[in-house]
Amino acid sequence: MTTNKISILSKLMLGVAAILLVVSIIVPIWQIDLQAPQYPEGLGLLIYANKIGGDVNIINGLNHYIGMQTLHSENFIEFTVLPYIIGAFAFFSLLAAIIGRKTGLYILLAAFILFGIVAMVDFWRWEYNYGHNLDPAAAIIVPGMSYQPPLIGYKQLLNFGAFSIPALGGWLFIVSGLLMLVAVLFERKFFDKFRKTKATLSILFLFPLSLLMFSCTATNPEPLKLNKDNCDFCKMTIADGRFGCELITTKGRIYKFDDLSCLVHYKGENPATSYQSCYINDYLGDNKLINAETAFYLHSQEILTPMSGNYAAFRTKEEANTYATRFATTIIDWIQISKK
Numbered sequence: 082m083t084t085n086k087i088s089i090l091s092k093l094m095l096g097v098a099a100i101l102l103v104v105s106i107i108v109p110i111w112q113i114d115l116q117a118p119q120y121p122e123g124l125g126l127l128i129y130a131n132k133i134g135g136d137v138n139i140i141n142g143l144n145h146y147i148g149m150q151t152l153h154s155e156n157f158i159e160f161t162v163l164p165y166i167i168g169a170f171a172f173f174s175l176l177a178a179i180i181g182r183k184t185g186l187y188i189l190l191a192a193f194i195l196f197g198i199v200a201m202v203d204f205w206r207w208e209y210n211y212g213h214n215l216d217p218a219a220a221i222i223v224p225g226m227s228y229q230p231p232l233i234g235y236k237q238l239l240n241f242g243a244f245s246i247p248a249l250g251g252w253l254f255i256v257s258g259l260l261m262l263v264a265v266l267f268e269r270k271f272f273d274k275f276r277k278t279k280a281t282l283s284i285l286f287l288f289p290l291s292l293l294m295f296s297c298t299a300t301n302p303e304p305l306k307l308n309k310d311n312c313d314f315c316k317m318t319i320a321d322g323r324f325g326c327e328l329i330t331t332k333g334r335i336y337k338f339d340d341l342s343c344l345v346h347y348k349g350e351n352p353a354t355s356y357q358s359c360y361i362n363d364y365l366g367d368n369k370l371i372n373a374e375t376a377f378y379l380h381s382q383e384i385l386t387p388m389s390g391n392y393a394a395f396r397t398k399e400e401a402n403t404y405a406t407r408f409a410t411t412i413i414d415w416i417q418i419s420k421k
Contacts, residue, residue, distance in 0.1 A: 085182050085183050085184060086181050086182065086183070087181050087183055087186055087264070087268055088267065088268070090264075090267065091178075091186065091264035091267055091268055092178040092181060093178075094260040094261070094263060094264045095174050095177050095178035095189075095260070095261065095264060096174075096175060096178050097260055098171075098174045098256075098257040098258075098260040098261055099171045099172070099175040099178070099257075101253040101254075101256055101257045101260075102167055102168075102170055102253070102254065103168070103171045104250070105130070105167060105250035105251075105253040105254050105257070106130045106131075106164050106167050106168060106250075107129075107130075107250075108129070108248070108249045108250040109127040109128060109129055109134065109248035109249060109250050109251075110128055110129060110130060110247070110248055110250035110251045110254065111127075111128040111245070111246075111247055111248055111250075111251050112125055112126065112127050112128070112135070112245070112246060112247075113125065113126040113128075113230050113243060113244070114243070114244045114245075115140070115241045115242070115243055115244075116241065116242040116244070117240050117241045117242070118240065119240075123334065124139055124140055126140065126152070127248060128248070129160075130160070130167055130250070131160045131161075131163065131164050132154040133152050133153075133154050133157075133160075137152055140152065145219075146219065146220045146221050147215070147220075147221045147222075147223075147228065147239075148215035148217070148218070148221075149211065149212070149215060149216075149228055150211055150214065152211075159203065166196065167254075170189075170192075170196070173185075174189060174257070174261070177189050183268050186261070186264060186268065187265060189261060190262060190264075193257075193258055193261055194258070197254075197258065201232065204232065205232050208229050208230050209229050211228075211229065211230070212228040212230065213227045213228075213229060215228075223239070226239070230243045230245055231243060231245045232245060233245050233246060233247075302327050302329065302335070302358075302360040303327070303335055303337075304368070304370070305319055305322070305327070305337060305362070305368055305370070306319075307319060307321075307322055307325075307368060308320050310337050311337075312337065312338045312339040312340070312343050312388075313336040313337055313338060313343075314344070314346055314347040315338075315339065315340075315343050315388055317339055317387065317388070318339070319337060319338075319339040319387075320339070320387070321339070321386070321387055322362055322366075322368030323362055323364050323368075323393065324339065324340055324341065324364075324386045324387060324392075325337065325338065325339055325361075325362045325370075326338050326340075326341055326344050326359070326360060326361035326362060326370075326373065326394075327359070327360045327361075327370065328344060328347070328348070328356055328358075328359050329356065329357045329358045329359070329360075330354055330355065330356055330357060331355045331357045333357070339387045339388065340387045340388035340389075340390040340392075341361060341386070341390045341392040341394070342388050342389070342390025342392070343390070344361075345390075345419070358372070358373075358374075359372075359373035359374065359415075360372060360373055361373045361376055361394045362394065363376075363394060363395065363396050364393040364394055364395055364404070365395065365396075365400060371394065371396050373394070373415055374415045375415075376394040376395060376396065376415065377394070377395045377396075377397070377398050377401035377412050377414065378393065378394055378395070378401070378412065378413045378414065378415070378417075378418060379392070379393045379395070379401060379404055379405055379408055379410050379411075379412065379413070380392050380413060381393075381408035381409065381410040383408045383409075384408060392418070398412065
């Protein structure tokens with residue numbers, strides 16, 4: 082006899098989906114990053130369920146010159162209703178888990194997919210109007226040019242590169258939908274022919290969460306390409322694998338340097354930029370980057386670096402002690418260097 086009740090696993094997935102949807106209301110759902118030579122760190126728009134955040138004032142100032150509309154949260158009715166819509170989906174997801182009926186699960190998924198399609202169409206419409214309805218009296222007019230940002234992906238707009246992707250809230254929303262979809266497929270016995278071990282159920286449940294964790298992973302350092310990469314401060318080619326280093330910003334952009342002194346000077350000249358992490362080549366590691374905050378440092382005029390910073394970094398204190406004797410100096414740490 083066919084039952085209309087859903088399994089405990091499906092109820093659990095719906096419960097997790099409800100929690101993720103609630104969180105997505107308070108974190109950015111979408112982000113549009115703008116990169117240009119005059120803005121090394123870039124500019125960004127953060128679209129929340131109820132407002133626009135990020136570098137809104139700077140972007141509005143730039144838009145004025147090319148005749149684009151300025152952005153104000155109060156001008157968009159979507160920001161008024163969207164938190165309630167997402168909250169309603171969270172509520173009905175939890176309700177579907179409590180009632181435990183397949184019919185409710187199917188209706189929930191169908192409504193969720195329909196809302197996702199409508200939301201993306203509305204977002205595209207907003208971007209189209211934003212990029213095409215230009216002021217004919219603008220200071221800068223490029224005939225035939227429009228400034229519509231990409232719905233998703235990359236697009237070049239004059240000297241700006243625009244990159245549009247889901248932010249944390251968007252990934253939470255996507256994972257919530259995937260959890261609902263997996264629950265529906267599970268209730269429809271779609272996975273029965275693949276289920277040979279008990280581990281399969283765990284994999285099906287953890288896959289959407291793994292996608293979320295992947296999307297939130299911090300940016301990793303890039304290996305320095307010796308004799309190809311240029312220093313972002315002095316513009317010299319990075320050639321010595323003992324002294325290269327990298328800064329990674331909170332937006333995931335990587336800046337590369339041929340000498341620790343270049344990195345320190347760059348940070349000093351860009352105090353408004355926030356950084357995620359810093360890496361430096363191990364003096365003994367043959368172009369191998371290590372965490373700058375945990376490294377051990379020596380400073381000596383006998384350490385000949387590309388830009389005369391005269392710093393060497395070591396992975397272990399024992400290695401640093403060995404070379405400290407050779408260079409007649411003492412070990413210092415990252416805190417002492419970062420204060421310079």
